[in-house]
Amino acid sequence: xxxxxxxRSPLPDSSTAAGVHxxxxxxxxxxxxxxxxxxxxxxRDAASLGMWVFLATExxxxxxxxxxxxxxxxxxxxxxxxxxxxxxxGLGATNTAVLICSxxxxxxAVWAAQTARRTLLIVSLIITMLLGVVFLxxxxxxxxxxxxxxxxxxASFSFKNVPIPGxxxxxxxxxxxxxxxxxxxxxxxxxxLHMIIGLGIFLWLLTMAWKGRFTPEWHTPVEIGGLxxxxxxxxxxxxxxxxxxxxxxx
Amino acid sequence: xxxxxxxxxRENYLNKHYGVWSWLLTTDHKRIALLYLISIxxxxxxxxxxxxxxxxxxxxxxxxxxxxxTYNKLFTMHGMVMVFFFLIPSIPAVLGNFLVPLMIGAKDLxxxxxxxxxxxxxxxxxxxxxxxxxxxxVDTGWTFYAPFATNFTNTKIVEAALAIFVAGFSxxxxxxxxxxxxxxxxxxxxxxxxxxxxxxxxxxxxIIQLLGxxxxxxxxxxxxxxxxxxxxxxxxxxxxxxxxxxHLFWFYSHPAVYIMILPAMGVVTEIIACFSRKRIFGYSFxxxxxxxxxxxxxxxxxxxxxxxxxxxxxxxxxxxxxxAVAIPSAIKVFNWTATLYKGSIHYDAPMLYxxxxxxxxxxxxxxxxxxxxxxxxxxxxxxxxxxxHFHYIMVGGAxxxxxxxxxxxxPKISGKLYPEGWARLAALIVFIGxxxxxxxQFLLGYMGMPRRYYDYSHMPxxxxxxxxxxxxxxxxxxxxxxxxxxxLWSMRYGKPAPDNPWNAAGLEWKTASxxxxxxFDEEPVVTWEAYNYDELDAPHDDAPRSKEVPVxx
Numbered sequence: 001x002x003x004x005x006x007x008r009s010p011l012p013d014s015s016t017a018a019g020v021h022x023x024x025x026x027x028x029x030x031x032x033x034x035x036x037x038x039x040x041x042x043x044r045d046a047a048s049l050g051m052w053v054f055l056a057t058e059x060x061x062x063x064x065x066x067x068x069x070x071x072x073x074x075x076x077x078x079x080x081x082x083x084x085x086x087x088x089x090g091l092g093a094t095n096t097a098v099l100i101c102s103x104x105x106x107x108x109a110v111w112a113a114q115t116a117r118r119t120l121l122i123v124s125l126i127i128t129m130l131l132g133v134v135f136l137x138x139x140x141x142x143x144x145x146x147x148x149x150x151x152x153x154x155a156s157f158s159f160k161n162v163p164i165p166g167x168x169x170x171x172x173x174x175x176x177x178x179x180x181x182x183x184x185x186x187x188x189x190x191x192x193l194h195m196i197i198g199l200g201i202f203l204w205l206l207t208m209a210w211k212g213r214f215t216p217e218w219h220t221p222v223e224i225g226g227l228x229x230x231x232x233x234x235x236x237x238x239x240x241x242x243x244x245x246x247x248x249x250x
Numbered sequence: 251x252x253x254x255x256x257x258x259x260r261e262n263y264l265n266k267h268y269g270v271w272s273w274l275l276t277t278d279h280k281r282i283a284l285l286y287l288i289s290i291x292x293x294x295x296x297x298x299x300x301x302x303x304x305x306x307x308x309x310x311x312x313x314x315x316x317x318x319x320t321y322n323k324l325f326t327m328h329g330m331v332m333v334f335f336f337l338i339p340s341i342p343a344v345l346g347n348f349l350v351p352l353m354i355g356a357k358d359l360x361x362x363x364x365x366x367x368x369x370x371x372x373x374x375x376x377x378x379x380x381x382x383x384x385x386x387x388v389d390t391g392w393t394f395y396a397p398f399a400t401n402f403t404n405t406k407i408v409e410a411a412l413a414i415f416v417a418g419f420s421x422x423x424x425x426x427x428x429x430x431x432x433x434x435x436x437x438x439x440x441x442x443x444x445x446x447x448x449x450x451x452x453x454x455x456x457i458i459q460l461l462g463x464x465x466x467x468x469x470x471x472x473x474x475x476x477x478x479x480x481x482x483x484x485x486x487x488x489x490x491x492x493x494x495x496x497h498l499f500w501f502y503s504h505p506a507v508y509i510m511i512l513p514a515m516g517v518v519t520e521i522i523a524c525f526s527r528k529r530i531f532g533y534s535f536x537x538x539x540x541x542x543x544x545x546x547x548x549x550x551x552x553x554x555x556x557x558x559x560x561x562x563x564x565x566x567x568x569x570x571x572x573x574a575v576a577i578p579s580a581i582k583v584f585n586w587t588a589t590l591y592k593g594s595i596h597y598d599a600p601m602l603y604x605x606x607x608x609x610x611x612x613x614x615x616x617x618x619x620x621x622x623x624x625x626x627x628x629x630x631x632x633x634x635x636x637x638x639h640f641h642y643i644m645v646g647g648a649x650x651x652x653x654x655x656x657x658x659x660x661p662k663i664s665g666k667l668y669p670e671g672w673a674r675l676a677a678l679i680v681f682i683g684x685x686x687x688x689x690x691q692f693l694l695g696y697m698g699m700p701r702r703y704y705d706y707s708h709m710p711x712x713x714x715x716x717x718x719x720x721x722x723x724x725x726x727x728x729x730x731x732x733x734x735x736x737x738l739w740s741m742r743y744g745k746p747a748p749d750n751p752w753n754a755a756g757l758e759w760k761t762a763s764x765x766x767x768x769x770f771d772e773e774p775v776v777t778w779e780a781y782n783y784d785e786l787d788a789p790h791d792d793a794p795r796s797k798e799v800p801v802x803x
Contacts, residue, residue, distance in 0.1 A: 036357035036435075038773070046360040046434040053426050053460060061464035064498055068483065137644065154479045175488040182481035186471065191519055 010122045031226050032218045044220050051224035057229045062190070062235055069242060072176075078164040079176035081247035086151060087184065088142055092244040095138050099233045100132035106226045109142070109205075113219035118212060125206045128229065131175060132199050139192055146181070153182045165247050184243055190237060201225045262665065262764040277362035278767055283503075284663070285369050286339060291734065293335040293376060300328035302727065305687075305720040311713050313705030322389035322706035323405070326619070329392030331383075334414050334601035335376055337648055338506060341513035342459075343372070343424055345655045346452045347530075348663060350428055352758035352765060353446050355774040360430040368423035370458075382409040391702065391722055393503070396484030396495040400476045408477055411470045418463045418470075423519030425459030428452050439776035446756050446780055447536050451516025454540035458505045458512075458547060466502035469495065496558055500551035508547040510613070510644055512540055514651025515582055518604045521658050522586050524591025524754040525601035529569040529781045532585045539578035540796035546575045556627045565624055572622035579615050584607065598752075599673035603654030606681045610646025614639060617692065632702075635695025637765075638688045653680065653733060660737060661747030668740045672732060686722025687796025690715035755781050 031119075037043040073080050109124035143152075152156040159174040205225050208214060214222055259265065263280045273281060306326050307315040315326065347365065351358055359365050388410045390399040399407045432445075432453050472483050473495070482488025484495040495545065523530045530536060552560060552568040585607060595601070617639040620626045630636060660668050694715050699706065706712050750759040755778075761770050778785065 034362075036768070037364065042434060046430050049363060049433055050426060050430045053429050057422055057426070057460050057464045061468050064465045064468035064501075065472075067498070068494060071491060072489075075491070076489065173489065175482055178482055179489055182475070182479075182483055186475060190468075190471070221485045235757050 012209060032213075032220070040218060044218075047224055048227075051227045055227065058194075058231060060237075062187070065183065065187050065190070066238070066242075069187070072183065072192045073242075073246070074177050076173070076176040076179065077247070078167060078170070078181045079172040081166075082162045082164045082172035083151075083159070083177040083180035083184075084244060084246035084248075086149065086162070087244060089244045089248070091138050091142050092240055095135050096236065096240045098131050098135050098138070099236050102135070103129065103230055103233045106229045110219075110222055110226050113209075113214045113222040114216055116216050118209065118214075121209050121214065122206065125202055125209060129199055129202050129206070132195055132202070135163050136195055136199075137191060139188065143185075146185075151181050152183065153178045157181070187239055187243065191232065191235055194235070198225075198229050198232050201228060260762055261766060262762060263767045264665070264764050266767050275366070277358070277366050279347050279351050279359045279362065279365055280663075280765065280767075280769075282369050283344050283346075285341040286347060286372070289369075289373060289376065290336050290339050290344065293331050294730075296380075297328050297331035297336055298727065298730065300324050300331065302391075302723065304328060305723040306704075307763065308716045309720045311580050311705070311707040311710045311716075314706075316704065317703055320387060322391075322702070323387040323569070325702060326391050327383055330388070330410060330414070331379065332644075333392055334417050335372075335379060335504065337424070337510045337644055338421055339372060339417075339424070339649065340510070340652045341517060341655060342428070342455055342509070342693035343368075343420075344450060345517065345652070345659060346428065346455075346513060346692050347424070347543065349659065349758055350431055350449060350452060351435065352662075352761065353449055353756055354432065354435060354440050355757045355776065356431060356435035357768040357770070359427045360435055362610060364423050365427050366422040368427070371416055371423070375413045375415075376417065378409060378413035382406045382413060384680060392626055392683050393499060394473065395490050395499075396473065396476070396598070397490075400473055400484055400495075401480070406780055408474050411473055415467050415470045418467050422463045425456035426464075428456040429460065434458075437774045437776055440757075441776075443534070444776055444778075444780050445514075445537075447519040447530060447533070447540070448513075448516035449535040451512045451519070451540045454544035455509050455512045455546045457541075458509050461510075462502040462505040465498060467504075469498040469502070472498075493558060496555050497552065500554045501548075504551040504554060505544075505547040507640070507643060508543055510648040511651075512543060513613075514607065514648045514655075515540065517651045517655035517658070518586065518607050519582075520754075520756070521600045521604040521654055522589050522751050523781045523783065524599060524658070525596045525604070526590050527596075527783045527787055528589055528593045529779075529783060531583065531588035531591075532581075533780065535581050536585050539581040542578035543575060546571065546578065550575055550622075553622055553627070556624055557631045567688030569622050569624050573619065576615060576619055576622075583612055597674075599668075599670060600654045600658035602674055602677035602681075603650050603657065606677065606684075607647060607650040607654065608735060610642050610681075610684065614642030614646055617642065630695055632700055633695035634691040634699045634701055636713055637701050638691035638695060639645065641688045641691070646688070650680070650684075653677075656733065656737070658752070659758070660740070661751045662758055662763050662765070664737075664741055664744070665747050666740045666744030667747045667751065668733075668744060669736050672736045676732035676736075679732065681724050683727070683729045687719050687726050688722070690718045690722070694719075719765050750791045753786060755783055 033040050033043060037046070105124045105128040109121055109128065112121035112124055128176040146152055150156050157174070157178050159172060162172045162177070164170045164172050202225060205221055208221065255648070267276075273285065276285075277283060303316065304321070307313070307321055307324075309315075350356075377766055386406055388394070388403070388405045388407055390403050390405070390407060394411065396406055432449060435444075455485060475481055476483050476485070476490075480488075482490045484490045484492050486492060505581070519530060519536060520564070550568060550572045552564060553572045556565050556569075617635070621630065621636065657668065657673055694712055695701075697712070699712050700707065706716075746762045749761065749763050751763075752759070757770075757774055757776070758765075760774065
């Protein structure tokens with residue numbers, strides 16, 4: 001295994017970098033190789049596997065919520081359909097499109113890092129973040145709508161005389177509708193929290209890219225940050241139909 | 251008195267840096283292991299103190315020492331502290347942290363800073379739990395079942411739950427570090443089939459930590475939201491389903507038992523091979539039974555809910571699957587026994603703990619089968635039979651394994667030898683004290699004494715067995731204090747340990763005691779199979795052996 005020639009640091013003496021814990025970007029060897037790894041490939045593999053394993057835990061984290069959702073959706077299908085009708089499908093669909101576009105720009109960013117296109121990398125990261133902010137803004141508008149309609153669970157929750165789709169004359173049980181909105185806010189809220197964390201990660205990636213830290217040999221943070229972003233997108237891809245499209249027919 | 255050694259002390263991970271910050275900001279897995287050791291010992295004695303008060307209350311049938319509310323808080327905090335702040339981190343975070351990189355020939359875990367982060371998360375969670383205890387505690391039982399915990403109790407359930415949430419992420423990060431380290435950091439020649447079985451056990455444990463803990467985390471989020479906003483997710487009055495809480499809770503909390511016992515099985519495997527001087531019998535069966543336990547462990551959770559109003563068909567399936575877990579567990583016990591067969595057995599203290607583990611785990615496991623049987627389970631649910639059963643697994647199994655491991659690797663960790671005579675005495679006291687404490691509880695439970703009662707004055711015939719149990723708890727307490735005292739004593743006055751005091755196989759014994767900061771002075775290359783005790787004990791082969799051994803000097 002040949003070591004990459006990524007000697008970007010101005011420091012001439014490579015002996016100073018040995019054994020430095022943590023951030024070794026000032027080191028004179030490969031700026032990112034941590035002391036306990038034998039070679040950059042091993043470090044890349046470890047970081048990548050680490051992110052995949054972390055995403056597995058995230059799947060289980062959201063899995064508990066999906067499980068709760070499925071139980072109650074099965075128990076109270078009509079009430080869930082009625083509640084689902086009151087959330088804004090147009091905005092949800094727009095957000096889905098926004099996130100899919102952001103996934104594209106993430107892929108572009110990774111490709112730009114691999115092929116040393118620094119400007120494209122920076123532009124892709126910025127567009128990704130902008131799309132993330134747009135997503136959160138639209139989500140905020142949706143939350144505000146729900147707040148005004150008294151659909152936020154809690155003391156002021158109100159869901160009176162909302163008909164159950166397909167069952168004329170029947171109205172949804174407010175308690176069961178509140179269950180739907182509880183799950184809606186917990187699931188989309190936790191998803192939004194992940195988006196905010198993702199924006200933080202991308203801000204850090206952007207500063208690193210701005211300083212020119214990423215090279216075709218070492219751009220692991222872009223790759224695993226991108227993995228995280230894709231994962232958060234995929235969660236939304238599941239949330240959208242489950243929450244917005246219950247019992248909707250063309 | 252320590253005799254001055256002729257040559258100057260070698261530089262190692264303990265004496266390389268001094269000062270508080272060199273510990274609090276360390277990324278060395280060995281130092282983090284010691285940070286964990288100190289923290290979990292602290293919580294062990296807090297949890298033990300609660301246990302002592304519980305046993306004192308039950309000394310007499312009347313509720314005279316504490317009132318009902320206090321008693322509820324005592325057993326709740328005992329459970330929460332012992333499960334989440336002692337047992338789950340015990341072997342993985344202390345021995346695993348110390349040994350996983352050493353055993354596979356790595357310089358450190360894959361993510362040293364995440365490892366330090368996990369300790370800080372543990373400390374933050376622990377501080378929250380302490381604060382919760384000092385300002386009133388929780389009275390729901392460690393299971394904090396809804397809707398009592400979410401709608402009715404007026405104790406600090408949210409704070410306790412959030413403490414567990416934070417500590418849970420510490421556990422997830424430890425598991426993540428282990429999985430990546432075991433996959434990516436093995437020394438040249440350290441193939442999967444040459445890994446010590448301690449590593450296999452920790453790999454299986456990590457899988458459970460990674461896939462189980464997030465589920466309890468999200469359950470805690472739901473409980474906190476429900477309790478603060480009265481959402482009705484688990485409240486039947488509002489259409490919620492309390493059984494859903496139990497399913498989500500046990501989906502983690504049953505596999506959590508395997509987080510406790512699997513590492514102990516790994517420890518016992520190492521000890522039994524070393525002190526019977528034999529290659530482990532059926533290496534791959536022991537290795538894959540760890541994985542099988544991790545997998546099956548995820549499929550049996552509802553056996554905690556047989557009387558909760560579950561469908562009888564579901565109960566049948568979960569009963570069958572619970573029986574299935576006994577198969578890999580039995581494979582391990584039989585393989586250990588077969589390893590002992592015609593072995594050259596040495597009765598050193600670690601081996602005494604391993605023997606204790608074998609017997610107690612077998613009793614705990616077999617009584618687990620009683621509880622997996624639907625009919626018997628209905629009879630003994632919520633009695634002391636259940637209490638005795640899980641203490642045989644968690645204390646008789648996990649804590650025995652932990653103590654055995656602490657003795658086995660203490661020379662490596664501290665560089666000092668512990669006093670062997672005292673250690674054997676302590677092992678004996680722990681074994682006797684444990685059985686005296688918990689065996690009477692099997693009888694009590696079978697005769698019908700319910701758990702969580704502070705007053706049994708309407709059934710005074712149970713007092714004899716309760717007095718025995720309390721007496722045993724006192725003996726057990728002495729047994730647990732002894733190792734702490736002589737370990738501390740040995741750090742100052744103990745004889746310096748040689749690099750390999752047990753003449754044991756395994757890479758961790760081929761470096762110095764205590765190891766240097768980066769574990770090995772030169773990267774080890776593994777050319778031998780695991781547990782090559784036949785080669786180690788072969789006469790007059792010192793020369794070829796030392797040639798292939800990378801020694802840190």
